[in-house]
Amino acid sequence: MDCIFCKIINGEIPSLTVYEDDLVKVFLDINPTTNGDMMIVPKNHCVTIEDLDEELVLHMFKVAKEMYSLVKEKLGAEGLTLVQNNGHGQDVKHFHLHLTPRYSNDDFKHSTNKDILIDKEEVLEKLKN
Numbered sequence: 001m002d003c004i005f006c007k008i009i010n011g012e013i014p015s016l017t018v019y020e021d022d023l024v025k026v027f028l029d030i031n032p033t034t035n036g037d038m039m040i041v042p043k044n045h046c047v048t049i050e051d052l053d054e055e056l057v058l059h060m061f062k063v064a065k066e067m068y069s070l071v072k073e074k075l076g077a078e079g080l081t082l083v084q085n086n087g088h089g090q091d092v093k094h095f096h097l098h099l100t101p102r103y104s105n106d107d108f109k110h111s112t113n114k115d116i117l118i119d120k121e122e123v124l125e126k127l128k129n
Contacts, residue, residue, distance in 0.1 A: 005094035048086040077101035
């Protein structure tokens, strides 16, 4: 398989592993946004959230909670941003939960292309019908 995360999990590509168990591997992002930027990756190859069973979802968020406590204690993180992409916008086609510790001086910003947004009432109508 030509999946970079599977290669990391299998030890074919080195990683800076923070935590590992039978279900997941947590490693530092090779191109971090902030100190302690990391990924939680299931050991079994799956592409999107639709491929996960509930047990794995719960386990990944339990690990995310533990990693948040760790970066708060060890790195002084003041917050945490969790990101998970599926399909469009998903650079690596292996499900992963990206944890970005937040600091008051990190200047991390989310941006929005307001030109493509439709009215919120129209969005709600489409979602409900």
